[in-house]
Amino acid sequence: MKVALSSKPAGTAGIGMLQRSLLVIVRGARGTTMAMLGLAIMLLIWQGVVRLLDVPIYLVPAPTDVLVALYNDRALLAQNSVPTLTEAALGFLLGNTVAVLVAISFVYNRTVEDLFYPVAILIKTIPIIAIAPVLKIMLGNGIEPKVLIAALICFFPTLVNAVQGFRAVNPQLIELMHVLSATKTQVFRRVRFYAALPYAFAALKVSVTMCVLGAIVGEWIGANSGIGYLILQSMYVFDTPRLFATIIVASFMAIAGFALVAWLEARVIHWDPGENT
Amino acid sequence: MKAGKPESMPVAIDLREVSVTFGTGDTAIRAVDKVSLSVQEGEFVSLIGHSGCGKSTLLRVIADIIPPTSGEAEVLGMEPGDARKQRAVSMVFQQSVLMPWDTVLENVRMPLEVGPTRHQSSGAMSPMEALKLVELDGFENAYPAQLSGGMRQRVAIARALVTKPRVLLMDEPFGALDELVRDSLNVELLRIWGEAGMTIVFVTHSLQEAVFLSQRVAVMSRRPSRIAAVTSVALPENREIAVKDTPELGQQVALLRSILDEG
Numbered sequence: 001m002k003v004a005l006s007s008k009p010a011g012t013a014g015i016g017m018l019q020r021s022l023l024v025i026v027r028g029a030r031g032t033t034m035a036m037l038g039l040a041i042m043l044l045i046w047q048g049v050v051r052l053l054d055v056p057i058y059l060v061p062a063p064t065d066v067l068v069a070l071y072n073d074r075a076l077l078a079q080n081s082v083p084t085l086t087e088a089a090l091g092f093l094l095g096n097t098v099a100v101l102v103a104i105s106f107v108y109n110r111t112v113e114d115l116f117y118p119v120a121i122l123i124k125t126i127p128i129i130a131i132a133p134v135l136k137i138m139l140g141n142g143i144e145p146k147v148l149i150a151a152l153i154c155f156f157p158t159l160v161n162a163v164q165g166f167r168a169v170n171p172q173l174i175e176l177m178h179v180l181s182a183t184k185t186q187v188f189r190r191v192r193f194y195a196a197l198p199y200a201f202a203a204l205k206v207s208v209t210m211c212v213l214g215a216i217v218g219e220w221i222g223a224n225s226g227i228g229y230l231i232l233q234s235m236y237v238f239d240t241p242r243l244f245a246t247i248i249v250a251s252f253m254a255i256a257g258f259a260l261v262a263w264l265e266a267r268v269i270h271w272d273p274g275e276n277t
Numbered sequence: 278m279k280a281g282k283p284e285s286m287p288v289a290i291d292l293r294e295v296s297v298t299f300g301t302g303d304t305a306i307r308a309v310d311k312v313s314l315s316v317q318e319g320e321f322v323s324l325i326g327h328s329g330c331g332k333s334t335l336l337r338v339i340a341d342i343i344p345p346t347s348g349e350a351e352v353l354g355m356e357p358g359d360a361r362k363q364r365a366v367s368m369v370f371q372q373s374v375l376m377p378w379d380t381v382l383e384n385v386r387m388p389l390e391v392g393p394t395r396h397q398s399s400g401a402m403s404p405m406e407a408l409k410l411v412e413l414d415g416f417e418n419a420y421p422a423q424l425s426g427g428m429r430q431r432v433a434i435a436r437a438l439v440t441k442p443r444v445l446l447m448d449e450p451f452g453a454l455d456e457l458v459r460d461s462l463n464v465e466l467l468r469i470w471g472e473a474g475m476t477i478v479f480v481t482h483s484l485q486e487a488v489f490l491s492q493r494v495a496v497m498s499r500r501p502s503r504i505a506a507v508t509s510v511a512l513p514e515n516r517e518i519a520v521k522d523t524p525e526l527g528q529q530v531a532l533l534r535s536i537l538d539e540g
Contacts, residue, residue: 172370179340179368180440181361182391190391194378271377272422 091150146218165199
């Protein structure tokens with residue numbers, strides 16, 4: 001005890017955290033290198049097979065063909081990324097905001113949860129692609145149906161995780177708050193909110209990639225711009241290299257979103273959520 | 278306040294035939310069975326007994342976490358709920374249950390920032406004062422994850438003391454700590470009790486700890502969950518850690534063990 005008391009808390013923690021971070025970086029760097037190597041091997045095999053068997057470019061383009069398309073069509077791809085990104089981002093914000101608000105209402109009121117949780121699950125079971133045409137009829141050809149589809153996709157994972165997170169509080173901490181006569185809102189702001197953050201971020205990392213998918217599906221059912229639109233156009237004219245290029249752009253959007261959320265998570269959650277203090 | 282009871286009577290906690298039953302019908306479990314116990318103000322009383330004998334439940338009745346199914350509980354002459362709302366009662370748990378996202382100071386300050394606003398500043402001590410009392414000044418900006426288990430439990434005690442409670446309830450507060458840390462915290466708890474002079478009800482598995490700390494020890498039996506005996510501890514008032522190794526303490530422990538085995 002004496003030894004622990006005499007050491008400076010900031011110093012010991014600094015060392016511990018540095019070691020942990022280094023470990024992560026070292027492992028991470030190795031992991032990244034191996035993943036890149038794996039990808040390179042796959043691409044080489046792909047390139048080799050396409051060239052050796054002389055596969056026509058409209059059937060399967062070689063990776064180099066895709067790279068060329070990516071470069072030549074860069075303006076077109078960038079231009080069409082804007083609406084898709086906008087729809088995905090708005091859908092992400094809308095779906096997650098509503099999900100968190102609904103989760104809060106569930107935590108505050110059990111009756112509301114009993115009434116509407118089953119409805120939420122019911123919505124979840126409907127394939128989004130099946131709802132898309134309905135939304136198009138209801139909302140027209142504008143940005144609205146795309147945003148709504150992206151929002152719907154984001155909604156469910158965040159709702160489930162937020163509800164779970166708000167409840168993932170040490171029961172003794174709830175007892176302590178009770179002994180302190182804390183109000184429901186105080187318990188929420190001081191405890192439940194923070195307890196839910198790691199759960200919320202797990203859901204956000206899923207939904208940030210899903211919202212891109214939602215926006216693209218939305219564009220498929222009626223749009224004259226966007227990555228989804230470009231995918232359909234490229235398919236109709238058998239411009240397969242460009243089709244592959246759009247896939248890469250869409251995938252890059254999802255990865256960038258994921259990285260952004262992960263970065264934000266590391267900023268916000270400065271404690272170890274798994275640790276029981 | 279119960280009618281006809283003189284106000285000057287220095288009884289901090291009065292339990293009369295308190296029973297707690299969980300569940301109903303065939304599956305009902307009687308966790309506490311007609312327990313009567315009276316604790317004087319300023320007294321240090323330990324509750325010991327086997328796991329599941331209802332000692333933690335009894336503590337939760339006093340803290341107004343669990344209502345008694347039957348019988349009456351009074352804390353400082355009030356209903357437990359009223360005593361709680363007046364911030365007269367604090368509780369320390371086996372886990373320190375600190376909030377890992379807040380610093381030590383924010384954790385200790387928390388009781389002053391929640392609850393009925395009119396009690397927030399009156400009769401409390403400053404969080405720094407509370408930290409000084411548990412000898413953790415200098416650690417106010419650390420996060421719980423940076424502290425050892427024993428230090429975390431000190432923070433939990435500081436958090437309980439910050440409201441200057443008249444009754445401190447402790448549910449196996451040192452049960453998860455190793456023996457050396459437990460010993461030093463035992464001594465510190467006695468010092469804090471001596472300085473602050475509150476009533477302490479202390480639940481523990483350890484007979485040694487109970488005897489070392491308490492003026493009286495209540496032994497609970499299992500099935501029925503009753504208080505089998507209450508014994509006064511005949512040890513000097515100023516107890517140092519060496520007292521733990523004295524034959525006098527050993528005799529008291531042996532006595533309690535024999536009562537426990539009967540129950």
